[in-house]
Amino acid sequence: MHMPGVSRSIFTLVVFLMLALAPQTASAEPRASAFKLSNGMEVIVIPDHRAPVVTHMVWYKVGSADEPKGTSGIAHFLEHLMFKSTDKIAVGDFSKIISRLGGEDNAFTGQDLTAYHQRIAKDRLRTLMEMEADRMVNLRLTDDEVATERQVIIEERRSRIDNNPAARLDEQMSAALYLAHPYGIPVIGWAHEMAKLSREDALKFYKRYYAPNNAILVVSGDVTPEEVKKLAEETYGKIPANPDVDTRNRPQDPPHAVPRRLTLKDPRAGNASFHRYYMVPSYVTGKPGEAEALEVLMKIVGDGATSRLYRSLVVDKKVAATARGGYSGSSLDSGTISLYAVAGAGVEDLKTVEEAVDAVLDDVRKNGVTELELQRAKKSLTADFIYQSDNQATLARQYGWSATIGRSIADVEGWPDALAKVTADEVKKAAATYLDAKNSVTGWLLPEAEDDGKGAGSSTTEQPAVHTRS
Amino acid sequence: MHQMSMSRACDMHASGRPLLMLSFCGHGVRSAVRQIGGSATVLSAAFALLFFASTSLPANAMKIQTVKSPGGIEAWLVEEHAVPMMAMRFAFDGGSAQDPDEQEGVSNFLSAMLDEGAGDLKSSEFQDRMEDLSMRMNFEDAKDAFYGNFETLSQYRPEATEMLKLALTKPRFDADAVERIKQQLMASLAYAARDPNRVAQNAWYATAFKGHPYARPASGTEASLGKITGAELEAYRKRVFAKDNLKVVAVGDITPEQLGKMLDDVFGDLPEKAELAPVSITDPVAGAQQNVVDMNVPQSVAVFGMGAMPRRDPDFIPAFVLNQILGGGGFASKLMEEVREKRGLAYSVYTYVYPFRHASVFSGGVATRNDMMGKSLDIIRQELQKMADGDLKQEDLDNAKSYLTGAYPLRFDTNAKIATQLLGLRMDDFDPSYIEKRNALIEAVTLDDLKRVAKRMLNTDNLIVTIVGKPELEQPKAKGG
Numbered sequence: 006m007h008m009p010g011v012s013r014s015i016f017t018l019v020v021f022l023m024l025a026l027a028p029q030t031a032s033a034e035p036r037a038s039a040f041k042l043s044n045g046m047e048v049i050v051i052p053d054h055r056a057p058v059v060t061h062m063v064w065y066k067v068g069s070a071d072e073p074k075g076t077s078g079i080a081h082f083l084e085h086l087m088f089k090s091t092d093k094i095a096v097g098d099f100s101k102i103i104s105r106l107g108g109e110d111n112a113f114t115g116q117d118l119t120a121y122h123q124r125i126a127k128d129r130l131r132t133l134m135e136m137e138a139d140r141m142v143n144l145r146l147t148d149d150e151v152a153t154e155r156q157v158i159i160e161e162r163r164s165r166i167d168n169n170p171a172a173r174l175d176e177q178m179s180a181a182l183y184l185a186h187p188y189g190i191p192v193i194g195w196a197h198e199m200a201k202l203s204r205e206d207a208l209k210f211y212k213r214y215y216a217p218n219n220a221i222l223v224v225s226g227d228v229t230p231e232e233v234k235k236l237a238e239e240t241y242g243k244i245p246a247n248p249d250v251d252t253r254n255r256p257q258d259p260p261h262a263v264p265r266r267l268t269l270k271d272p273r274a275g276n277a278s279f280h281r282y283y284m285v286p287s288y289v290t291g292k293p294g295e296a297e298a299l300e301v302l303m304k305i306v307g308d309g310a311t312s313r314l315y316r317s318l319v320v321d322k323k324v325a326a327t328a329r330g331g332y333s334g335s336s337l338d339s340g341t342i343s344l345y346a347v348a349g350a351g352v353e354d355l356k357t358v359e360e361a362v363d364a365v366l367d368d369v370r371k372n373g374v375t376e377l378e379l380q381r382a383k384k385s386l387t388a389d390f391i392y393q394s395d396n397q398a399t400l401a402r403q404y405g406w407s408a409t410i411g412r413s414i415a416d417v418e419g420w421p422d423a424l425a426k427v428t429a430d431e432v433k434k435a436a437a438t439y440l441d442a443k444n445s446v447t448g449w450l451l452p453e454a455e456d457d458g459k460g461a462g463s464s465t466t467e468q469p470a471v472h473t474r475s
Numbered sequence: 476m477h478q479m480s481m482s483r484a485c486d487m488h489a490s491g492r493p494l495l496m497l498s499f500c501g502h503g504v505r506s507a508v509r510q511i512g513g514s515a516t517v518l519s520a521a522f523a524l525l526f527f528a529s530t531s532l533p534a535n536a537m538k539i540q541t542v543k544s545p546g547g548i549e550a551w552l553v554e555e556h557a558v559p560m561m562a563m564r565f566a567f568d569g570g571s572a573q574d575p576d577e578q579e580g581v582s583n584f585l586s587a588m589l590d591e592g593a594g595d596l597k598s599s600e601f602q603d604r605m606e607d608l609s610m611r612m613n614f615e616d617a618k619d620a621f622y623g624n625f626e627t628l629s630q631y632r633p634e635a636t637e638m639l640k641l642a643l644t645k646p647r648f649d650a651d652a653v654e655r656i657k658q659q660l661m662a663s664l665a666y667a668a669r670d671p672n673r674v675a676q677n678a679w680y681a682t683a684f685k686g687h688p689y690a691r692p693a694s695g696t697e698a699s700l701g702k703i704t705g706a707e708l709e710a711y712r713k714r715v716f717a718k719d720n721l722k723v724v725a726v727g728d729i730t731p732e733q734l735g736k737m738l739d740d741v742f743g744d745l746p747e748k749a750e751l752a753p754v755s756i757t758d759p760v761a762g763a764q765q766n767v768v769d770m771n772v773p774q775s776v777a778v779f780g781m782g783a784m785p786r787r788d789p790d791f792i793p794a795f796v797l798n799q800i801l802g803g804g805g806f807a808s809k810l811m812e813e814v815r816e817k818r819g820l821a822y823s824v825y826t827y828v829y830p831f832r833h834a835s836v837f838s839g840g841v842a843t844r845n846d847m848m849g850k851s852l853d854i855i856r857q858e859l860q861k862m863a864d865g866d867l868k869q870e871d872l873d874n875a876k877s878y879l880t881g882a883y884p885l886r887f888d889t890n891a892k893i894a895t896q897l898l899g900l901r902m903d904d905f906d907p908s909y910i911e912k913r914n915a916l917i918e919a920v921t922l923d924d925l926k927r928v929a930k931r932m933l934n935t936d937n938l939i940v941t942i943v944g945k946p947e948l949e950q951p952k953a954k955g956g
Contacts, residue, residue: 055555056537056888088806097816100806105874107881109805124885156819163774164822164842168671226888272771275666310590310602319655320599326662347662381606388609392626395558396889452665 036394037404037414038230042237044246045218049404049414050233051225053397059130059226060401062122063137064409066221067214069194070116070187070338071253076206078194081114082158083207087121088112089150091143096150099136106132116188117337118409124398127227134240141215142244144208151204159200162193170271170450174280178448181265182282185256186338216247221408225401255338258284264442267449274452276326277348279358281447285332285439287340289410296334297423298435303332303342304382305374305432306365311381313369318346318361325349325358337410342439355449366440373433387421537887539897539907542731544738550723551897551907552734555890559629561727563639563737564894566620566902568720571693572754572833573711580695581703581711582616584660588708589614591652593641598652601638610635612642618689619832620902621715626891629728632737640741643716648705660700667694671776671943672842678768678941679778679838683759689834717749718742724897726890757834758782765852765940767948775848775944779855780838781937784928786830786903792916793924794828794837794932799875800925801862801933802826802839807874809862813854814841820851830903837932848946856935863933865926872922880914 037051069080090096103110108125123133166172176191183189193199222241224233261284288296307314307330318325330344346358374382393399407417540552571582590605590612592598605612611626612635623643627635667673677692684690695703721742725734759782784791795803802810802825814824826839843851887893900909942948 053888055557056884058884058888097806097812101874104804104807104878105881107878107883107885109882109885126881126884129881153817153819157815157822160774160820160843161822163844167773168776168842170669273669275669276662309606311599311606316599319659320651323655323658326658349658350661381603384609385606388628391628392560392611395560395891398888 035414035418037400037418039408039414040230040234042217042242044242044244046237046241046244047221047408048233048237049221049223049408050228050230051223051397051400051404052227052229053225053400054227057127057227058124058397059127059224059228060122060124060398061130061133061137062120062223062401062405063141064118064120064221064223064405065215066118066219066253066409067210067251068115068117068119069190069192070255071214071251072187072190072210073206075198076202076210077190078158078192078199079202079206079210080119081193082155082199082202083210084112084114084119084121085154085158086146086151086207087140087144089154090145091139092145093139093143094136099140102136103133108133114192116192118406120402120405120409122398122401130224130228131236131240134236138240138244141217141220141241144211144215146204146207148204151202151207155199155202158193159196162196162199165193166191167196170269170274171278173271174267174269174448174450177267177269178280178282178446181267181446182284182341183339184258184261186258187255188336188339213249213251216250217241217244218246219250221405223401223405223408225397225404253337257338261443265446267446268451269448270451270453270455272452272454274450275347276350277352277355277358277452278345278450279348279355279362279447280345280450281343281362281445283342283440284444285334285340285342287334287336287338287410288412288416289337290339291334294423294427294431295435296332296340297420297427298431299332299334299340299342299439300386300424301379301382301427302369302374302432302435303330304386305378306330306369307344308385313365314344314346314362317365318358319349322361323349324352324361328362335406335410355451359447366436369433369436370440371437373429373436376429379427379429379432383424383427386424390421537893539910540731541907542725542734542738544735544743546739546743548718548721548723548738548742550725550734550738551901552724552729552731553726553890553893553897554728554730555726556728558890559728560890561627561629561632561725561729562890562894563625563723563725564623564898565625565721565723565742566622566898567715567717567749568620568722568832569715569749569751570617570620571691572618572688573715573751574688574691574693574695575707575711575752577699578695578703578707578711579691579699580660580693581699581707582621582715583694584656584700584703585708585711586614586616586621587656587660588648588653589642589646591656592647592649593638594645594647596641597647597649601641605638608635608638610638612639616693618693622898632729632733636737636740640744643741644744646708646712648708650705653703653705653708657700657703660694661697664694664697664700669770671770671772671774672840674768674770675776675778675840675941675943678766678943679780679939682764682766682941683780683836683939684757684834685760687757687834688754689757689831713746714750717746719747720749720751721745722898722901724894724901726894726897754833759834759836759937759939761937763936763938765942765948767946768941768943769945770943772944773844774842775845775942775946776840776842777848777852777940777942777946778838778840779852779938779940780836781932781934781939783828783830783835783837783932785835788835790924790928790931791828791830791835793920793928796872796875796879796917796920797862797867797925797928797932798826798828798837799879800867800871801858803828804875804878807878809858810839810841810855813858814843814851818854820847820854824851824855845945846947848942848944849948852940852942852948856938859933859935859938862929863935865929867922867925867929869922872920872925876917876920879917883914 037049039049041047072079088099100110106129108123110123112121180189286295314328318328325346326349328346332342334340348358542550542552574581592601608631613624615622625639681690784794802808810824814820821841821843824841828837841851886896
């Protein structure tokens with residue numbers, strides 16, 4: 006539809022047994038169960054017997070934020086290389102075998118995690134688990150394979166970032182948002198560092214982090230915990246724990262003293278647009294209830310055509326074609342609030358748009374939200390949670406993602422209750438505390454000719470002290 | 476507007492900051508679907524996969540009932556009372572092919588207007604009410620049809636049903652709301668005009684279907700949107716939203732009796748007959764072409780393609796299996812093997828076969844750095860030619876069949892997906908039993924069928940290529956390379 010899709014927090018999930026949008030839902034039986042194998046591998050099972058298929062995922066508790074300095078992109082590169090070969094599987098055959106079994110597979114890398122996933126008929130689950138267990142420790146790589154695949158990730162970078170002005174601005178803004186923390190480094194990597202990533206870099210990273218005691222198995226669909234336990238013990242369970250597996254130890258940001266601001270000029274930018282990020286607590290770093298309050302806050306401020314931003318900028322003042330904001334709290338070390346607005350026709354100066362956004366934020370900081378807004382937001386977030394429970398693959402992602410950042414099944418399934426407890430005062434306090442310019446980056450994307458004449462646009466930072474570390 | 480449409484298969488940015496991409500689905504490209512671009516085409520491409528997904532009973536105990544309302548409206552229903560919600564999907568034949576001349580984009584515009592106020596409820600009141608009812612309702616236009624998606628929790632079904640009815644039968648089209656959405660669509664156009672993927676897709680269809688409604692951009696142009704007011708939106712709605720071109724399916728917590736009543740409530744007041752303009756059956760233009768749209772980007776995007784078999788052609792299923800082998804099967808496909816795995820030329824390369832109502836296409840795409848575009852296209856042409864010349868192995872066929880038949884149940888594991896599958900079958904006038912027969916149709920394809928179809932479809936003398944970027948190209952060879 007006309008509103009750009011902003012993905013909702015991953016915690017908006019589950020629970021089939023919730024019969025209504027009422028607080029008593031908490032008493033619903035747990036949907037998922039969790040246990041550990043003797044080698045330390047965590048297992049989560051989420052039964053859904055409506056169709057004879059399963060979703061199988063293995064999550065490693067390592068992501069781009071764990072990369073050694075100067076090797077940005079190695080987590081994601083390794084994820085690609087995991088599809089090469091082992092003693093048992095010939096080069097490139099992993100996906101082909103899954104395909105012949107009638108399954109589908111893929112993988113993804115985030116800042117805090119790397120995940121491999123397949124969907125397949127339930128009677129083929131064992132084969133798939135054998136294959137995934139095999140490549141957990143038996144990956145083989147040749148220099149040629151690495152060189153070829155490196156070209157692929159560089160093309161991927163061009164597709165996702167270099168060809169896309171908004172993505173280029175995002176990359177610069179993220180780099181400016183963090184002073185020390187590696188969340189400022191793009192998951193896909195900086196181009197100049199990607200070009201140097203080697204087989205040794207990949208294998209070193211692999212050996213350091215890929216082990217059963219650093220992994221979480223998630224199976225959803227037409228299975229029981231007992232079935233999965235048996236299969237997991239016979240496959241992953243055979244792999245010894247690696248006592249040397251590295252734990253995450255990342256540099257953290259110092260307090261931020263000044264707001265940052267950037268402008269990217271790119272003739273391909275479309276209408277001028279305003280963007281802002283705030284560094285805020287996540288579900289992991291926030292005090293109890295803070296992340297939930299931020300969730301409610303941004304639902305009210307920025308989600309969809311009923312939000313304050315949209316109503317103010319698009320409907321009333323007519324300075325923006327669209328306006329949106331959201332909270333993302335599912336990261337280990339920090340959450341993010343992000344906002345954007347695309348200038349409307351006839352808006353000469355993006356400053357008009359920025360001032361309108363700031364007026365909305367100032368108001369909520371000073372005056373908080375109404376009881377009606379609060380109740381609507383909670384109801385709407387809870388409804389999302391219920392709708393999403395229709396999809397076993399979505400559930401597997403939600404439980405798995407949460408587990409990689411240390412959230413328990415009770416945390417996941419208790420989310421509607423935690424949400425229900427949020428008060429209007431807490432939302433106001435969250436706004437007043439965390440919509441703090443000092444923790445923000447403001448970005449302007451302007452459809453103008455670049456300054457340097459090189460054709461790829463240019464960017465300037467007015468706070469040049471802030472940039473990347475790597 | 477600035478959503479970075481990360482591919483569907485890795486649509487998990489749930490995780491990261493909402494507006495940005497946080498994680499990368501590295502291994503990447505699963506199917507053509509995600510490559511296709513604009514929302515409408517994504518939807519239609521999703522439907523393209525429908526028929527090919529099946530064994531006899533994909534979902535445990537899935538039973539398709541045919542329901543006829545007291546007022547005579549027919550729907551397919553799968554009852555599923557385990558969860559207190561239901562999904563309804565419906566479509567009106569029509570779509571952007573019914574946009575009048577000089578009003579290109581009117582159906583797309585309409586799809587964004589139906590939650591902008593209806594009956595006594597103005598835009599913001601309507602949207603507040605939708606939120607209060609926790610309902611989901613959205614609309615999308617494709618080339619041949621106008622689609623509606625509706626989901627509600629059981630406790631609010633009567634109220635949500637009323638909202639759906641209002642949206643379809645009494646949209647207000649208040650001037651300020653029309654203007655607001657127009658501005659959004661214009662901003663989208665401005666952005667898409669610089670997105671190499673969108674430009675390449677649009678340019679390909681404009682070339683391949685020159686003079687036919689399929690050539691026109693579904694999201695319109697600045698000029699056409701400028702001319703559209705509430706009157707044009709209402710005229711399209713009146714012409715296209717009718718009973719005789721309506722297909723409905725429902726899945727979830729609702730009985731046949733309840734559904735019958737709901738059908739009459741929602742659709743009963745629509746006119747009996749749609750007034751659709753005739754759209755001619757056509758084919759992509761004959762003859763090889765290679766056109767470049769100049770854009771200053773580091774990576775060029777190419778879309779290539781030609782005509783394919785209509786859905787009811789006996790060679791359609793073989794063509795679909797052939798596509799699976801060639802470029803529709805993700806990492807199991809030849810093009811992925813040759814272009815990406817062996818040579819590292821691209822992150823994504825794919826093909827699909829899509830039977831539109833009035834023309835069928837075989838098409839694909841590749842994105843690669845400017846200086847490698849010529850080489851990548853050469854390889855793609857060679858692979859097409861090899862298949863046309865009969866270079867196909869029994870093993871390839873067996874593998875493709877094994878995937879296509881085995882993966883069928885994956886398309887029936889959620890209520891929403893079941894609804895989408897069923898609607899696709901209805902749109903092509905199949906009956907529910909098709910689901911049970913479908914795998915046998917795939918299994919029946921022989922190597923000779925594949926070779927015959929490859930020769931018939933993959934005629935590189937008719938390959939139309941559009942490239943956006945600053946590609947370095949050799950002159951296309953006389954026989955399409």
